[in-house]
Amino acid sequence: MAGTTTFATEIPRADNLVPYGGVEANAAWAEEVRRLAKQRDAVLLAHNYQLPEIQDIADHTGDSLALSRIAASSDASTIIFCGVHFMAETAKILAPEKTVLIPDARAGCSLADSITGEQLRAWKAEHPGAVVVSYVNTTAEVKAETDICCTSSNAVDVVASIPADQEVLFCPDQFLGAHVKRITGRRNMHIWAGECHVHAGINGDELAARAAEYPDADLFIHPECGCATSALYLAGEGAVAADRVKILSTGDMVHAARDTKATSVLVATEIGMIHQLRKAAPEIDFRAVNDRASCRYMKMITPAALLRSLRDGNDEVHVDLETAARAKASVQRMIEIGKPGGGE
Numbered sequence: 001m002a003g004t005t006t007f008a009t010e011i012p013r014a015d016n017l018v019p020y021g022g023v024e025a026n027a028a029w030a031e032e033v034r035r036l037a038k039q040r041d042a043v044l045l046a047h048n049y050q051l052p053e054i055q056d057i058a059d060h061t062g063d064s065l066a067l068s069r070i071a072a073s074s075d076a077s078t079i080i081f082c083g084v085h086f087m088a089e090t091a092k093i094l095a096p097e098k099t100v101l102i103p104d105a106r107a108g109c110s111l112a113d114s115i116t117g118e119q120l121r122a123w124k125a126e127h128p129g130a131v132v133v134s135y136v137n138t139t140a141e142v143k144a145e146t147d148i149c150c151t152s153s154n155a156v157d158v159v160a161s162i163p164a165d166q167e168v169l170f171c172p173d174q175f176l177g178a179h180v181k182r183i184t185g186r187r188n189m190h191i192w193a194g195e196c197h198v199h200a201g202i203n204g205d206e207l208a209a210r211a212a213e214y215p216d217a218d219l220f221i222h223p224e225c226g227c228a229t230s231a232l233y234l235a236g237e238g239a240v241a242a243d244r245v246k247i248l249s250t251g252d253m254v255h256a257a258r259d260t261k262a263t264s265v266l267v268a269t270e271i272g273m274i275h276q277l278r279k280a281a282p283e284i285d286f287r288a289v290n291d292r293a294s295c296r297y298m299k300m301i302t303p304a305a306l307l308r309s310l311r312d313g314n315d316e317v318h319v320d321l322e323t324a325a326r327a328k329a330s331v332q333r334m335i336e337i338g339k340p341g342g343g344e
Contacts, residue, residue: 023304025053036310043076047083049272049298063251082301086112088317089140103305105315114194115172117141130167143327149334152249179223204230218262222269257281
């Protein structure tokens with residue numbers, strides 16, 4: 001039976017959200033942030049897509065799963081998670097005894113919101129006995145309904161670990177799902193039609209035009225991108241050397257930046273990633289395939305929001321214990337299959 005795609009509901013954009021403002025990220029701000037973090041016994045975690053000034057003030061910067069693991073192993077009693085809401089939830093799942101704060105609880109995620117627990121339960125009822133594989137970019141409620149979580153680095157290994165005659169329900173990202181299905185050749189894999197609206201907007205035409213403009217550049221492509229299939233097509237047609245096309249998670253992009261022999265790299269993911277890549281390999285010319293690929297949700301975590309969170313304890317993240325226990329089990333099964341690699 002060929003795999004099918006189930007369509008998600010339309011997700012509202014962040015266009016009408018107004019971030020907290022009025023605070024400049026200067027030396028005085030940085031000093032106050034560090035003072036308050038020490039006073040609150042807090043560790044500051046920042047995702048790769050955050051504003052540069054938020055990345056630079058953080059104790060740790062990385063992808064969501066790596067940061068959540070740091071949260072769990074940290075001696076700090078409070079976690080300040082500068083990212084989007086599902087990431088802070090994952091930190092709470094892995095560190096239930098700690099106080100987890102997100103500087104602005106309005107920082108959602110169009111991908112995580114593209115499937116709800118109720119929708120997943122209904123989908124499971126249509127396919128009894130199927131194994132549910134969910135990307136870590138999902139809510140705690142969805143993780144609790146999941147058999148095995150995956151990251152963009154290990155999604156292929158996770159799906160390949162499932163017996164070949166067993167149906168797979170993969171959610172929520174349709175582009176990552178298509179990548180996994182292409183690599184595994186699995187026909188009984190059903191894919192939920194969710195997407196990150198930012199990654200989906202990085203299209204194949206833009207990639208082809210940029211690749212023609214920079215013919216010697218490496219291509220770092222996140223598998224959530226709408227252009228991932230186009231990148232492989234360009235390689236197959238010889239328009240781009242196959243060894244220059246690299247489908248990578250955000251965490252793996254940093255490692256690849258340190259290892260590449262190229263002098264220029266075209267990057268297809270949210271533009272906040274460019275800051276970390278330039279820090280990792282300042283001698284390389286990193287350019288965004290789409291320089292408008294900026295996530296409004298990620299940019300909700302402003303200097304003012306961070307200061308507010310540290311001063312007032314806003315906004316605390318809670319996950320009920322039963323949901324957290326079930327969600328943690330799906331993450332743990334992923335880890336048991338193999339090294340998770342990059343979180344997303």
